[in-house]
Structures are given as C-alpha cells and as structure tokens.
Amino acid sequence: xxxxxxxxxxxxxxxxxxxxxxxxxxxxxxxxxxxxxxxxxxxxxxxxxxxxxxxxxxxxxxxxxxxxxxxxxxxxxxxxxxxxxxxxxxxxxxxxxxxxxxxxxxxxxxxxxxxxxxxxxxxxxxxxxxxxxxxxxxxxxxxxxxxxxxxxxxxxxxxxxxxxxxxxxxxxxxxxxxxxxxxxxxxxxxxxxxxxxxxxxxxxxxxxxxxxxxxxxxxxxxxxxxxxxxxxxxxxxxxxxxxxxxxxxxxxxxxxxxxxxxxxxxxxxxxxxxxxxxxxxxxxxxxxxxxxxxxxxxxxxxxxxxxxxxxxxxxxxxxxxxxxxxxxxxxxxxxxxxxxxxxxxxxxxxxxxxxxxxxxxxxxxxxxxxxxxxxxxxxxxxxxxxxxxxxxxxxxxxxxxxxxxxxxxxxxxxxxxxxxxxxxxxxxxxxxxxxxxxxxxxxxxxxxxxxxxxxxxxxxxxxxxxxxxxxxxxxxxxxxxxxxxxxxxxxxxxxxxxxxxxxxxxxxxxxxxxxxxxxxxxxxxxxxxxxxxxxxxxxxxxxxxxxxxxxxxxxxxxxxxxxxxxxxxxxxxxxxxxxxxxxxxxxxxxxxxxxxxxxxxxxxxxxxxxxxxxxxxxxxxxxxxxxxxxxxxxxxxxxxxxxxxxxxxxxxxxxxxxxxxxxxxxxxxxxxxxxxxxxxxxxxxxxxxxxxxxxxxxxxxxxxxxxxxxxxxxxxxxxxxxxxxxxxxxxxx
Amino acid sequence: xxxxxxxxxxxxxxxxxxxxxxxxxxxxxxxxxxxxxxxxxxxxxxxxxxxxxxxxxxxxxxxxxxxxxxxxxxxxxxxxxxxxxxxxxxxxxxxxxxxxxxxxxxxxxxx
Numbered sequence: 001x002x003x004x005x006x007x008x009x010x011x012x013x014x015x016x017x018x019x020x021x022x023x024x025x026x027x028x029x030x031x032x033x034x035x036x037x038x039x040x041x042x043x044x045x046x047x048x049x050x051x052x053x054x055x056x057x058x059x060x061x062x063x064x065x066x067x068x069x070x071x072x073x074x075x076x077x078x079x080x081x082x083x084x085x086x087x088x089x090x091x092x093x094x095x096x097x098x099x100x101x102x103x104x105x106x107x108x109x110x111x112x113x114x115x116x117x118x119x120x121x122x123x124x125x126x127x128x129x130x131x132x133x134x135x136x137x138x139x140x141x142x143x144x145x146x147x148x149x150x151x152x153x154x155x156x157x158x159x160x161x162x163x164x165x166x167x168x169x170x171x172x173x174x175x176x177x178x179x180x181x182x183x184x185x186x187x188x189x190x191x192x193x194x195x196x197x198x199x200x201x202x203x204x205x206x207x208x209x210x211x212x213x214x215x216x217x218x219x220x221x222x223x224x225x226x227x228x229x230x231x232x233x234x235x236x237x238x239x240x241x242x243x244x245x246x247x248x249x250x251x252x253x254x255x256x257x258x259x260x261x262x263x264x265x266x267x268x269x270x271x272x273x274x275x276x277x278x279x280x281x282x283x284x285x286x287x288x289x290x291x292x293x294x295x296x297x298x299x300x301x302x303x304x305x306x307x308x309x310x311x312x313x314x315x316x317x318x319x320x321x322x323x324x325x326x327x328x329x330x331x332x333x334x335x336x337x338x339x340x341x342x343x344x345x346x347x348x349x350x351x352x353x354x355x356x357x358x359x360x361x362x363x364x365x366x367x368x369x370x371x372x373x374x375x376x377x378x379x380x381x382x383x384x385x386x387x388x389x390x391x392x393x394x395x396x397x398x399x400x401x402x403x404x405x406x407x408x409x410x411x412x413x414x415x416x417x418x419x420x421x422x423x424x425x426x427x428x429x430x431x432x433x434x435x436x437x438x439x440x441x442x443x444x445x446x447x448x449x450x451x452x453x454x455x456x457x458x459x460x461x462x463x464x465x466x467x468x469x470x471x472x473x474x475x476x477x478x479x480x481x482x483x484x485x486x487x488x489x490x491x492x493x494x495x496x497x498x499x500x501x502x503x504x505x506x507x508x509x510x511x512x513x514x515x516x517x518x519x520x521x522x523x524x525x526x527x528x529x530x531x532x533x534x535x536x537x538x539x540x541x542x543x544x545x546x547x548x549x550x551x552x553x554x555x556x557x558x559x560x561x562x563x564x565x566x567x568x569x570x571x572x573x574x575x576x577x578x579x580x581x582x583x584x585x586x587x588x589x590x591x592x593x594x595x596x597x598x599x600x601x602x603x604x605x606x607x608x609x610x611x612x613x614x615x616x617x618x619x620x621x622x623x624x625x626x627x628x629x630x631x632x633x634x635x636x637x638x639x640x641x642x643x644x645x646x647x648x649x650x651x652x653x654x655x656x657x658x659x660x661x662x663x664x665x666x667x668x669x670x671x672x673x674x675x676x677x678x679x680x681x682x683x684x685x686x687x688x689x690x691x692x693x694x695x696x697x698x699x700x701x702x703x704x705x706x707x708x709x710x711x712x713x714x715x716x717x718x719x720x721x722x723x724x725x726x727x728x729x730x731x732x733x
Numbered sequence: 734x735x736x737x738x739x740x741x742x743x744x745x746x747x748x749x750x751x752x753x754x755x756x757x758x759x760x761x762x763x764x765x766x767x768x769x770x771x772x773x774x775x776x777x778x779x780x781x782x783x784x785x786x787x788x789x790x791x792x793x794x795x796x797x798x799x800x801x802x803x804x805x806x807x808x809x810x811x812x813x814x815x816x817x818x819x820x821x822x823x824x825x826x827x828x829x830x831x832x833x834x835x836x837x838x839x840x841x842x843x844x
Binding site: 194201211224 | 769
C-alpha cells in the first residue's frame with residue numbers, strides 16, 4: 001500500500017473517531033456517564049492508536065496510549081469522570097487532532113506543540129496516578145488496616161497495575177536529555193565532540209554530563225584516531241528541539257543523536273539506561289539521583305529497568321500492540337464491508353456522466369417522438385424511467401446528512417459558552433436532513449460564525465436574562481428541514497434580539513440609507529450583512545469586529561443560497577439560511593417565452609394556470625381571489641413577440657420560502673431533467689438566471705433564478721404600494 | 734620530549750607536554766600504554782605541559798585509566814594545564830581521575 005493513501009486513510013479515520021469521541025464526551029457531560037459512552041470513547045482512542053501504530057506514527061501512538069490508559073481506568077471505575085477530567089480528555093482529543101493534522105501535512109516527525117503535549121501528558125499521568133494509588137490504598141485499607149504486610153501487598157498490586165502506565169507517563173525530569181554516540185570517524189573528519197559540547201554551553205546549562213567510555217575497545221584493538229566516546233547530558237535550556245538538533249547537524253550521519261525533551265515518557269529514559277553498559281548505567285542513575293530527576297514511583301520503574309535486564313515491565317507497549325494488529329485489521333475489514341471510501345473526484349465523474357446520459361436520453365426521446373414510432377417511444381420511456389432512478393441514486397451518493405456540520409456545534413457552543421460564562425442549552429433538530437456534500441463543507445464556516453454571533457451578541461448574561469424575566473439558561477436551536485426544493489437551516493436564540501433602531505441608526509451613519517426611506521424590518525436587518533457593519537458596543541474576542549456577516553452572506557450566495565434575519569427585541573433572533581438541494585442535476589419544468597426556452601426548477605413550481613385577465617400596467621393578478629404578483633418574462637428579458645396566433649398565455653406559479661409569485665410565459669413544454677451547467681463568466685452577473693442546461697435537441701435553455709425573481713416581485717409590489725400610498729396622500733390633500 | 738616517565742617511590746609519574754589531540758594520539762597511545770608494562774601501583778599524570786587536548790586525548794586517558802584499573806592500579810592526574818582543566822570540566826570527568834582537586838585547585842570556569 002502506498003504510504004500516501006495509507007496516510008489519508010489514517011487521517012480520515014482518526015478524524016471520524018475524534019468526532020465520535022468528542023460527541024460521546026459531550027453526551028456524558030449532558031446526560032451523565034453511561035457505560036456505552038465511556039466504551040465508545042475508549043474504543044475511539046484505542047482504534048486511533050492502533051491504526052497510527054500500523055503506520056508507525058509514533059507520536060500519536062505514544063500520546064494516545066496515555067489517553068487510552070486513563071480511559072481504561074475510568075472504564076474500570078477506578079477513576080471518576082468529573083468535569084476536570086472531561087476537559088482534559090477534550091483537550092487531549094484536540095491535541096490528537098493536531099497530531100493528525102501534522103500527519104496530513106506530512107510533518108509527523110515534528111511535534112506540533114511540544115509544550116502542550118508535555119503539559120497534557122503530565123496532567124494525564126497525574127490524574128492516572130491519583131486514581132491508581134487511591135485504589136491501592138483502598139484495597140489495602142479494605143483488609144486489616146494495621147497489617148503492614150497487607151498494605152505492602154496492596155501497594156504492590158497497585159504497582160503492578162501502574163507500571164505500564166508510569167512507563168508511558170512523563171517523568172519529572174525537567175531538563176533535556178541528550179544521548180550521543182558519535183560515529184567513529186568524527187575525529188578523523190576534523191570534528192571534535194568537545195567543540196559541540198562547548199557550543200552546547202552557549203545554548204544553555206549542562207546540568208550533568210556523563211562520558212560513556214565503555215565503547216572504548218581493549219588497548220590492543222583501540223584505534224587512537226577513532227572516536228569511541230559517548231556522552232549522556234542533562235541539559236537545561238529554553239532552546240527548541242530544532243536548535244539542539246542543529247548543533248549536531250554535521251555529525252548526524254552515522255552518529256546516534258537522541259534528544260529527549262523535558263518530561264519525556266519514562267520509557268524513553270529507561271531505553272537510554274538499557275542501552276548503556278551496566279557500569280555506565282549505574283553512573284547515570286547516580287547522576288540522575290544526585291539531581292533528583294525522578295520521583296519515587298518513577299525510580300522504582302527505572303530501577304526495574306536496570307536491574308531486570310529483560311525490562312519487560314517497563315516497555316510492554318510493543319508486545320500487546322503486536323497482538324492487537326491482526327484483530328484491528330479484522331475490525332477494519334468488517335467495517336469496509338459496510339462502507340466503501342470513494343474519492344470525491346470519482347463520484348463527480350459519475351455524476352457528470354449521468355448528466356450526459358440524461359441529455360443523450362432526452363435527445364433519443366425527442367427522435368422517438370418525431371418518428372411517431374410507438375415501440376421506440378415505449379423503449380425510450382422505459383430508459384427514461386431508469387435514467388431518472390440512476391440520476392437520483394447518483395445524486396444521493398453525494399448527499400450527506402447535515403449532521404456532519406451540526407456535530408461540531410455541541411463542542412463549539414460548550415467552549416464559547418464557558419469562555420463567556422453563559423449557560424446555554426443547544427438543541428439540534430433535523431440533523432438527518434441531507435444536503436450535497438460540497439455544500440455541507442462550505443456551510444460550516446458561515447454557520448459557525450452565525451452561532452458565535454448568537455452566543456456572543458444575542459444571548460445575554462444570566463443576570464440580565466433573569467432581570468428580563470427569562471430562564472437563566474439560554475436556548476440555542478439549530479434546525480434543518482427540507483422546504484420546497486431547498487434546504488432551510490435555522491439558527492435560533494432566545495437572546496436579546498437585534499435592536500432595529502440601532503441598526504438603522506448605524507446604517508444611516510455609514511451612509512447605507514438616508515433614513516427617510518420607508519424600510520421594512522427585513523430591509524433594515526439586511527444591513528447587518530453589509531461589509532464592515534457591526535453594532536456591537538463592545539468588541540469582544542469572539543465577534544463584533546464588524547467582519548463576518550458580509551462574509552457569511554457571500555459564502556451562502558456562492559452556494560446559490562440566501563440568508564435572512566428575523567428578530568424580535570428581547571425575544572431572540574432567527575438567522576435562516578436557504579440552500580438549493582444540489583448543484584448538479586435538477587428536475588426542471590420547461591416553458592417557452594418568445595423563441596427561448598427556460599427551465600424552472602420543478603420543486604418550486606406550485607401550479608400552472610391560464611393567465612387570468614388583469615389590468616394592464618399592473619403586475620398583480622387575482623388568483624382565487626388572492627392577489628399574486630407576477631413577472632412577465634418577455635418584458636423582463638426583452639424578448640421579441642412571438643408570431644401572432646396564440647394569444648393565450650400561461651402563468652406558472654412558483655414558491656420560494658413563504659413567498660409566491662407567478663411567471664407569465666407563452667407556453668408550457670413540460671418536465672425535463674436539467675443538468676445544470678454554470679453560466680459563463682460573461683453572464684454570471686445577470687440577475688434572474690442561475691445557470692444553463694442543454695436540451696434534448698441540443699439547444700441551450702437558461703435556468704431561471706426563482707429566488708431572485710420572487711424577490712423582484714416583492715420589491716415591485718412594495719414600490720407599487722409606495723406609489724399607491726403617495727397617491728393616497730395627494731388625494732387626501 | 735613530549736612524554737617522559739619517572740619513578741618516585743611506589744608512584745610512576747608520566748609527564749606529558751605539547752598537544753594531546755587527534756594529531757598526536759596515534760603516537761601517544763603506545764607511549765602512554767607503556768605504563769601498563771611497569772609495576773608501580775600508582776600512576777600520576779602531570780599534564781601541566783599539555784597545551785591542547787581533545788576527545789582523542791581524553792579517550793586515551795580513559796583507556797589508560799581503565800587498563801590500569803584492570804591491573805588494580807590507580808591513575809591520578811597530578812597537574813593540569815588550563816586546557817586539560819577545561820576539557821575535564823566540560824565532561825565532568827574530574828572524579829574519575831583521582832583526588833586531583835586536592836593537588837591543584839581547578840581554575841577557570843569550574844565553579
């Protein structure tokens with residue numbers, strides 16, 4: 001297997017597992033610990049470690065091993081899963097995520113954040129040790145309290161259990177440890193190891209140094225010009241690992257240069273000891289003891305390393321892993337039978353082909369109809385039916401549950417709420433709503449921004465909420481549903497809402513409006529999406545810098561979606577994002593205007609009726625006694641009148657969101673499958689059109705941008721009412 | 734003469750002068766190890782005349798010390814040059830070469 005594809009697989013799997021782990025942790029936080037959740041977390045950590053181990057991503061393996069151990073203690077009920085531990089585990093999950101990112105970048109050899117790692121490992125070890133010793137003491141206490149023998153036995157039991165753990169725990173050792181064995185030719189090459197040590201002193205303080213002389217062969221075979229000397233150095237320095245490694249750059253070839261960061265895992269120090277001859281090892285232990293570099297437990301562990309040369313108890317990590325590997329592979333195989341991972345590009349290729357097939361099928365059907373060959377027509381009909389199914393199936397392959405985005409929010413909300421000291425209940429509904437994969441990915445950032453805004457600006461601090469007669473715990477809702485051919489995503493908070501007057505004031509101040517126009521609430525709230533608009537009185541760390549909502553709007557519009565705000569002072573705010581289901585193929589409804597064919601997304605078509613008589617000049621008709629604004633497409637696109645003969649026109653009623661409008665067309669052609677092709681750059685800015693498609697006979701049809709047209713009618717309507725209002729005023733005078 | 738032997742009671746005094754580096758190491762090795770063929774239980778090195786020493790030189794001293802130890806004999810350094818003190822300081826090797834500090838308080842950077 002190529003390492004690259006293996007790398008991708010590990011990265012992706014690890015990410016999924018981390019998400020699962022986080023979800024389980026948050027569930028525990030909300031609903032209290034359940035065995036199921038704890039096991040899920042443990043399994044996630046275990047599998048991450050296992051797969052990283054398969055490809056020798058040691059940094060992850062070692063780190064995750066600690067986490068796994070801790071989780072094992074939790075699983076055995078030896079450690080209570082309290083808030084502190086939860087936070088620690090979440091942070092560890094984050095750090096594993098960083099390590100995974102490093103693997104993805106191909107930089108797994110470097111530690112992304114050595115300090116953080118050290119701190120987390122120290123914390124993990126600390127928590128683990130309290131658990132184990134507490135347990136041992138309890139075990140001892142459960143027997144006869146005074147019996148020293150029992151206590152010792154109990155302790156020993158505890159020890160046995162923690163040996164492996166302490167081996168992987170970060171040691172107290174606060175210095176760098178450099179273990180150097182130069183290559184034999186270094187002196188002949190004109191390099192003197194002593195000069196490296198001299199240089200090293202310019203980077204920090206050599207706390208203790210041990211020249212290792214056991215490499216020097218007996219007098220007869222010793223070559224005076226070869227270098228046999230090794231050194232073990234305890235080195236106090238604030239330098240980075242890179243700086244230290246650079247010191248030895250010229251001698252790195254064939255030399256063994258081991259640099260252990262401060263607080264490396266105990267097993268690493270044990271390895272250093274094991275490498276040394278007995279005498280040198282004893283000397284090194286002496287030095288370490290002299291400087292008090294380890295605590296008692298750790299000494300016991302290291303003692304075992306030097307005394308029992310087998311040292312099985314110290315580095316048992318490799319052994320169980322070797323046994324786990326085949327089992328892990330089995331587990332993975334079982335999973336592979338359920339899911340196949342496919343490159344997105346392959347899927348896109350398939351969908352492109354299906355699109356071409358739809359077009360080719362349409363032209364075959366057209367020929368069949370022209371020839372009036374009923375058998376041929378029947379055959380094409382059957383093919384059409386199948387094609388439609390293939391199209392749908394192919395499209396669903398690209399569909400993913402919006403949960404992929406939603407699932408990040410419990411954590412985000414938790415963290416932000418903690419930072420701002422707000423108590424928030426997050427309720428997510430409709431997270432199984434499906435959406436095109438590419439959209440889900442691009443939805444994450446805007447959604448995140450909206451949620452941040454809601455928590456930071458929308459939701460008031462608890463005391464303010466109480467004063468306003470609201471429960472102190474705020475509620476934030478994320479909801480997704482399908483609505484007439486589009487997906488609606490809502491972010492609702494029950495906070496203070498937006499201040500209409502302030503927004504207006506600000507908009508006037510920024511010259512966005514004169515303030516004298518008669519603006520609807522929706523119009524005013526729309527100013528929030530203008531670049532550089534912020535009403536936050538206080539710039540907080542999280543938001544309020546006036547950047548963001550305009551970017552949100554741009555991102556959503558790039559997805560052919562739209563975003564709107566609905567808010568009520570003191571009651572809360574709803575931000576609605578409406579997105580098309582997919583960007584690839586739609587079921588369309590063809591209409592004719594003049595000689596041009598237009599396609600309307602079928603999902604948005606409500607009904608088609610004959611154009612009722614109406615007042616010329618007005619763009620409103622009465623449909624079943626309800627006024628309905630309409631768009632005369634011919635006028636809109638300035639198309640030539642069709643040759644006389646058919647005066648009867650049709651009205652296609654479309655719905656977008658809560659709004660309805662009619663489209664006045666010359667004729668109806670019926671349903672079709674439209675493969676959406678983007679408009680060229682030239683036409684990209686033309687309003688009212690969202691794309692193009694190729695018809696069965698090879699002609700190009702334009703796809704109407706219904707959301708835009710519906711809004712167009714609304715604006716027109718408002719314009720009209722404004723005119724009427726004016727007239728009313730004049731007549732009153 | 735870069736290396737001379739002299740006997741004082743039960744001690745053998747080796748006086749080394751000049752460089753004790755990779756450039757002289759091959760030459761010094763047999764001369765130093767010659768001490769192994771002699772019988773005095775205590776071997777004292779006078780390194781006051783050593784103006785330069787490097788890892789190769791240190792290795793030779795360590796080798797001599799080890800070989801002597803196998804014969805139950807002791808190697809001490811009786812006198813240092815600043816270069817030798819600096820090298821032994823750097824490697825914290827003083828205690829392996831007997832009660833040298835007593836004879837000559839280490840100078841330079843040694844704290």
